Amino acid sequence: MNGRRGPARLCSHLHAQALHYLLFAYRGGQALRRRPTPGGPHWPAFGLAGEEIALTVDDGPHPRWTPPLLDLLDRHGVRATFFLIGDRVRERPDLARQVQAAGHLIGNHSMSHPQPFAALTRHELRTQIEHTQREIEDAVGVTPRLFRAPGGNWSPTVLRTTAALGLTPVDWTVNPSDWRSPGVPRIVRTLSRTRPGQIVLCHDGGGDRSQTIAALAEVLPRLTARGLRFVTVADQR
Template sequence: MFLHSRVVLVISVVALLLLTGFTNQQRPNDRSYYESRGEVVWEVPMNEKLIALTFDDGPDPKTTPQILELLSQYDAHATFFVIGNRMAKYPDIVKQEAFEGHEVANHTYNHVYFTPRVTMATIQEEIVKSQQQIEQITNQSCHWFRPPGGYYNEKVIQAARSHGYTVVLWSWHQDTNDWRTPGVKAIADKVLRNARNGDIVLLHDHVKGSNQTVEALKLILPELKNRGYRLVTVTELMEHKRSKASKDVKE
């Protein structure tokens, strides 16, 4: 009887976690639902050979400048989802990102994981504080928000939308797991083996072992260029989609 009760309890807890969305990878029907409303972007399928590289958790005083140098070398642009409290420490790097034509996007102020227990007030504060930091340092605004860990739910989406943001995640086949330090070849292979038009690639410029990401880019960037891909910001990717949609309507 005791064993049966424990089994029932475990099943109930698991069911509750699934229902409340305590996961950073939502159920398949959730993706379709949010994509259809244009509230979460994972990728932008298209015929043109465009890919958006994105870098989370920076800026980093060592690896971010190295990444910027490599991007410049290959005439590539990227979107940096930055942490507010790190921007405050390294504002000159953020200014360099913006000056060189890259996109500085919102990744919260303190890298808080927005599990269902996190209040709307906390979510709002994290978004707004980071937004203010970006605007103060770059004199620019950006409409993309990436919740740490990819944790999203209706509260997160509503909070982002109320401040003019769209939630941007990444192509599921382009999560490089570079934060796990899997090795330079593993990171590069994940990107190159799965490269598709309209991909949004997840990388990090401030994690343990970020040097692997830097070294992997030395393989990724020239190879993608050789394949004819143009590396663009998320905004450029989305604008291309809107432009094509407008053209299709006219035709």
């Protein structure tokens, strides 16, 4: 790292962290709105245009957690949007094919999930996204149309890069922080508050996801009993 590169990297990192906290506050406001912002090519979708809800699943595929999650979703007739990590697709393309074969939508979640994502250079951002596109295409024969930034760490450069590659940016409204493993009751409480038009964030990779699966086993029938219908994010495009 040369003398100029070091300070530039530090500034990018600090800027990305500031954006992270601003977006955290913005998501809080979205969760309180009657209708979250659907978004578009130059702004992430925080919600859906219709009355349905969308379950999104990040950080897979994972050999321990993806198969039981797929079984659970199948039992309840739920279609979800899986944002896959390129490195994990390369390791287990068979799992990506299982997700596809089960009728779920696949999106791009970067190649290696670097954080803070917005601190990467334009070239690094493009490489992360393009390589993941190729891994998913090779595994399932379908080109993703959706992108979710790792950690939801958006910036003008991330959004411009996403748009230049023909992808729609997708964020979320409901976040149970299941990646922290806060306990099944807490995940259940947060997910149970899901309202029409909201996008729900869960995970099937990046750690022990037994709490996520146990919580969803409780919540999915509750939400469908309320008359909420699950759709993939693309169903609203």
